[in-house]
Amino acid sequence: MINNKENANKINKNVLSIKNLYLxxxxxxxxxxxxxxxxxxxxxxxxxxxxxxxxxGKSSLVKAILRIxxxxxxxxxxxxxxxxxxxxxxSEEEYRKKIRWKRMSLVSQAAMTSLNPVLKxxxxxxxxxxxxxxxxKDKALDIAKEMFQNVGVPLDFIGRYAFELSGxxxxxVAIAMALITSPDLVILDEPTSALDVLTQCNIMNLLKRIxxxxxxxxxxVTHDIATSSELATRVVVMYAGEIIESCDADAFFTxxxxxYSQKLMASVPKLHGKDELEFIEGxxxxxxxxxxxxxxxxxxxxxHGNCSxxxxxxxxxxxxxxxxxxxxxxxx
Amino acid sequence: xTNNKKRESTLQRIGKYTILRLITLFITVVxxxxxxxxxxxxxxxxxxxxxxQVQESLTMRLTADESFRNLPKENxxxxxxxELALEFDRLGLNDPFLVRSMRFLLRAxxxxxxxxxxxxxxxxxxxxxxxxxxxxxxxxxxxxTSNLLLFFIVMLIALYLSRRxxxxxxxxxxxxxxxxxxxxxxxxxxxxxxxxxLLRILPFGGMLGAPPPERGSxxxxxxxxxxxxxxxxxxxxxxxxxxxxxxxxxxxIFSSEDYVDMAKAKGLPSGLIRRRYILRPTLPTIxxxxxxxxxxxxxxxMVTEKVFQWPGLGTVIVNAVGLYDTAVIVGTTIIYGxxxxxxxxxxxxxxALVDPRVKIGxxxxx
Numbered sequence: 001m002i003n004n005k006e007n008a009n010k011i012n013k014n015v016l017s018i019k020n021l022y023l024x025x026x027x028x029x030x031x032x033x034x035x036x037x038x039x040x041x042x043x044x045x046x047x048x049x050x051x052x053x054x055x056x057g058k059s060s061l062v063k064a065i066l067r068i069x070x071x072x073x074x075x076x077x078x079x080x081x082x083x084x085x086x087x088x089x090x091s092e093e094e095y096r097k098k099i100r101w102k103r104m105s106l107v108s109q110a111a112m113t114s115l116n117p118v119l120k121x122x123x124x125x126x127x128x129x130x131x132x133x134x135x136x137k138d139k140a141l142d143i144a145k146e147m148f149q150n151v152g153v154p155l156d157f158i159g160r161y162a163f164e165l166s167g168x169x170x171x172x173v174a175i176a177m178a179l180i181t182s183p184d185l186v187i188l189d190e191p192t193s194a195l196d197v198l199t200q201c202n203i204m205n206l207l208k209r210i211x212x213x214x215x216x217x218x219x220x221v222t223h224d225i226a227t228s229s230e231l232a233t234r235v236v237v238m239y240a241g242e243i244i245e246s247c248d249a250d251a252f253f254t255x256x257x258x259x260y261s262q263k264l265m266a267s268v269p270k271l272h273g274k275d276e277l278e279f280i281e282g283x284x285x286x287x288x289x290x291x292x293x294x295x296x297x298x299x300x301x302x303x304h305g306n307c308s309x310x311x312x313x314x315x316x317x318x319x320x321x322x323x324x325x326x327x328x329x330x331x332x
Numbered sequence: 333x334t335n336n337k338k339r340e341s342t343l344q345r346i347g348k349y350t351i352l353r354l355i356t357l358f359i360t361v362v363x364x365x366x367x368x369x370x371x372x373x374x375x376x377x378x379x380x381x382x383x384x385q386v387q388e389s390l391t392m393r394l395t396a397d398e399s400f401r402n403l404p405k406e407n408x409x410x411x412x413x414x415e416l417a418l419e420f421d422r423l424g425l426n427d428p429f430l431v432r433s434m435r436f437l438l439r440a441x442x443x444x445x446x447x448x449x450x451x452x453x454x455x456x457x458x459x460x461x462x463x464x465x466x467x468x469x470x471x472x473x474x475x476x477t478s479n480l481l482l483f484f485i486v487m488l489i490a491l492y493l494s495r496r497x498x499x500x501x502x503x504x505x506x507x508x509x510x511x512x513x514x515x516x517x518x519x520x521x522x523x524x525x526x527x528x529x530l531l532r533i534l535p536f537g538g539m540l541g542a543p544p545p546e547r548g549s550x551x552x553x554x555x556x557x558x559x560x561x562x563x564x565x566x567x568x569x570x571x572x573x574x575x576x577x578x579x580x581x582x583x584x585i586f587s588s589e590d591y592v593d594m595a596k597a598k599g600l601p602s603g604l605i606r607r608r609y610i611l612r613p614t615l616p617t618i619x620x621x622x623x624x625x626x627x628x629x630x631x632x633x634m635v636t637e638k639v640f641q642w643p644g645l646g647t648v649i650v651n652a653v654g655l656y657d658t659a660v661i662v663g664t665t666i667i668y669g670x671x672x673x674x675x676x677x678x679x680x681x682x683x684a685l686v687d688p689r690v691k692i693g694x695x696x697x698x
Contacts, residue, residue, distance in 0.1 A: 068593050071497065100599025113590040118612050118688060128598050161688045177598075 014081065015184050015217045016042040016065070016104075021078035023057075023064040030288045031074055034060035036241035038078075041318060042185070047211060047218040049228040049249070051264065052238035053284050058221045059109060061238065062189045065219070066106055067095060083184065101128040104185040105178040107171075109221075110194065114174055115162035121170075122158030125177045132181070147176040151206055168199035175203070179210065187219045192227060204230045225268045229253050234318065237261050240285050240295035245321045257321045260296045294324065346684060353680050357673040361666075362441060368665040369436045372658045379425055379432070386419055436662070445663035450655045451648075460663040463648060468667065470539055471644035475633060475671075477560065478567040482629075483622060485568065486575045491606065493576065494583035505576050512574035515632040519566035520639040527562060535559050537641035563640045571629050579618055586614040616687040623679040630672060 023035035034057045042048050052058050063069060067087070069076060080087045082103050087095060105128075108114035116124055125147070126140035135143075145155050151172045162170055171191060178186050188207070192200040204227050211218060211231065222228045228235075232249040237258060245258040256262045266278035282299040285291075294300070297307040306324040314326045373379065394400045394412060403411065420426050424435065439446065445460035453463040493502045527534040535541065539559050545551035586592075587610045595609040637646030645664050652660035 066597050068597055096599045096601070100597060102599070106594065106597045108590055108594055110590045114594045116591045116595070116609055116613060118615075118686065119608065127595075127600060131601070131604065132599050163689055 014041045015044050015046075015083065016219075017079075017081040018065070019079040019081075021061075021064055021080065022075050023060050023069070023073065024075035025060075025070065026072045026074035027288070032287045033057075033241045033290055034287055035064050036290075038064075038238075038241075038243050040236055040243060040246055042217055042219065044184075044217055045211070045215045046233045047220060047231045048234045048236055049232035050219060050221045050236045050238055051223065051225060051228065051261075053223060055287070056238050056284050057241040057287065058223075058238055059189055060241075062106070062187055062219075062221055065187065066100075066104065097132075101132055101181050101183060103183055104187060105181065105183045107174050107178045107186065107188045107191045109189040109191075115170060117162055119161075120159055121162055121165065121173050122160075125158075125173065125180060128177075128181050143180060144176070147180050148173075150179070150210070151176045152202070167195055168202070171195060171199070171203060172206070175206065175210075179214065179216070182214060183216065185217050185219065187221070189221045190223070191220070193222065193224060200224075200227055207231055225264065237264070240290065241287055242295065242322065244296065244323065246315075247319050247321075251319070257326065258296075258323050259300050259302050259325070294322075349684055350681065353677060357677055361669045361673050362437070364669045365440050365662070365666050366433070366437050368662055369433050369440065372661045372665075373429075373433070373436075379429070382423075383420065383425055386423070386425075387416060390415055390419060440662055440666050443666070445666070446659050448652075448660050449657045451652060451657050451660050454643075460659050463660060464645065464663050464667055467643055467645050467648050470642060471637070471646065472671075473556075474560065474563055474567070474637070474642060474644060475630065478564045479626060479629070479675075481564065482568045482571055482575070486572060486579055487611075487618070489576050490579035490583055491611065493580045494587060494610075495606075497584055502580070505573065506580070508573040509577040510573075511569075512571060514570060515635070516567045516570035516629070517632060517635040517639045519569050520563065520636050523562045523566050524639070534562055537639070539643050559640075559642075563636060563642055567629065567633060567636060570632060571625055575621070575625055578621055582614050582617050582621070583610060586610055586617075589613070612686065616683055619679050619683045619686070623676050626675060626679075627672060630668065634668075 018041070019039050021035055021038045022033075025032040025034055036057070038061060040048070050058050050061065064076065064078075065080060078088065082099060085098075087099055090098065115121060122141065122144055125144045126135075126137065129135040129140040129143065130137055141158070144158060148155055148158060153169055153172045153176065157165060157169065157173070162173075165173065171194075175191070178188075191207075192203050195203065207218070207220075208231055210216065218231065220228055220231055229249070232252075235245075235247055235249050235252040236243055237245040237256075237260065239260055245252075245256070245261050247257065247261075252261070253265070256265050260280070263278060263280045267280070269277060280299055285295055285298070292310060293308040294303070294311050297303045300307065302325060304324070306327075311322050311324045312327060313320050313322050315321055391412065394408075394415070400408060400411070417426075424432060427435075443461065445464070448458045448460050448463060451463055452458050453466050455462065455466065457463070489505065493499075493505055496502050524536055528536040535558065537559070539556055540552070541555045541558070545555055589609075591613075592605065592609050595605045600609075634646035634649055636642075637644045638650040641647065645667060649661060649664040649668075652664065
């Protein structure tokens with residue numbers, strides 16, 4: 001554990017590195033290409049925000065990274081490096097013992113249902129310590145209390161059940177649970193989408209503070225651009241199972257490159273905005289039986305002849321975009 | 333301090349819940365018993381039969397008396413009528429049926445069943461209480477064994493199948509579920525045919541071999557166990573497949589909950605996930621389904637006991653129906669009612685223990 005961290009510090013390279021990740025599901029209608037050749041890197045103390053509409057494979061990406069695969073998975077390959085370790089070649093048991101909740105943890109999309117209704121929240125929070133690290137129960141409870149204090153949950157909630165907690169409190173408990181083993185990487189799958197604005201704001205502030213204090217890395221999956229801009233250091237945009245743009249947060253929020261990202265940014269409400277909000281016509285394509293070519297082309301206002309072919313990735317390193325507009329400008 | 337207070341209020345809530353359940357179950361039993369009394373008495377018609385019997389036996393007794401025979405005819409008739417009226421009064425047969433049925437009800441609830449009209453217990457008494465008392469332990473043995481067996485077998489198989497959804501074994505068991513539409517006594521007859529009549533490896537029925545081994549010896553236990561195999565099997569099998577089907581579905585529904593994925597991401601071993609994150613949350617649903625199933629199963633069990641000549645309550649009630657012995661019918665039904673109520677109550681209590689959400693009393697969520 002300590003060795004791994006020292007290694008990671010020495011190299012100070014990527015916490016997470018994903019290369020050509022695929023996750024397909026088999027359904028009656030055909031194969032669902034939920035995650036289609038996705039690659040990106042995450043550096044230490046970075047917070048990557050994965051943006052996109054509903055149904056474009058964001059949550060499947062989370063499932064693929066965490067290896068929580070549904071029964072109907074038909075294709076799951078690619079390479080996932082956590083620090084130095086390649087996790088795809090690990091057996092399930094090795095993966096469980098070495099990676100799960102020790103190196104990365106999850107705050108799930110549905111805080112309301114991500115806690116077991118018949119177990120006290122305290123005993124759920126300490127499970128990774130007690131079972132994963134064989135820590136005595138009272139010591140683990142002390143750490144849990146510290147965590148609860150950190151995320152702003154009253155200490156006596158430790159002996160309560162999930163149904164006795166409000167939505168915001170449950171979400172905080174879920175965050176405390178994700179942080180209790182101080183993993184290198186915390187994946188947050190729409191942690192605030194079911195909450196009211198004030199609670200959202202509280203939770204985002206909490207995450208910002210934790211990022212500063214615990215130097216953890218985050219992947220924040222969301223469709224809520226406004227709140228995510230609080231935390232993001234880098235933005236990754238997903239569309240129809242692919243990553244179409246990856247960019248520094250500051251650059252992205254002021255000057256997005258891909259036409260889809262531009263439209264996405266234009267649809268964010270602004271205070272006292274004079275213009276009508278923009279929207280993107282149509283729906284994201286079904287992930288079953290995708291046609292060749294740029295997947296956004298049918299809805300794109302800037303489409304041209306080339307768009308019937310798959311655009312190549314242009315850009316350097318972490319900042320890249322997958323669009324013909326940027327290919328032609330470079331080529332000529 | 334606050335913790336103590338909280339625990340106290342939890343105890344209070346469980347206490348309140350328990351008392352409330354006891355009262356409702358008691359009312360259910362009373363209603364059931366009263367209906368039985370009315371049906372078994374055929375709305376009062378049985379009393380006419382009883383009156384006839386009383387008149388007959390009184391006439392016989394008086395005519396056997398020489399001094400009675402020597403009386404003049406009018407006097408004899410008057411004396412007979414007077415004695416008869418006295419006897420009816422003594423037995424309370426002159427009261428309206430409503431009053432009499434209430435009297436029966438009160439005695440029945442207090443387990444005072446009176447004497448049987450025809451039946452005699454194995455020890456030679458005609459007290460209904462003794463008849464039932466002697467036959468109750470074998471019924472408890474049979475039902476207890478098959479209910480426990482059923483619970484654990486179904487739970488294990490259902491949990492196994494839910495992890496192999498859509499597999500060959502899963503489809504095999506679910507396609508067998510219509511077999512549960514047949515009652516247990518049908519399986520009883522079938523099993524007797526195969527294992528007793530054809531293969532001759534298990535006894536046809538009864539509880540002990542002949543000559544009966546000494547009570548309390550190992551041979552006695554072995555003999556009882558050997559005689560239990562077929563009835564227990566038929567009771568269990570009749571309820572097995574439908575329960576497996578529904579429990580497997582419960583497990584499937586609960587294993588697609590988010591907290592199960594979460595537990596997997598947390599790196600908990602799969603055995604623990606199954607116990608703590610699938611079994612525990614499903615248990616309340618399963619207990620409800622189990623208590624409903626028991627009610628159906630107990631009804632079929634009476635006939636099954638008779639099929640196997642098992643010396644239990646079921647055999648008693650079937651015999652009593654044949655002999656039209658009202659006191660015994662009512663008595664056995666009451667005992668069945670009480671047994672079922674106790675079972676359901678225990679399951680309810682277990683339900684409250686395994687599901688923390690139940691303990692919340694009416695509406696004060698804080």
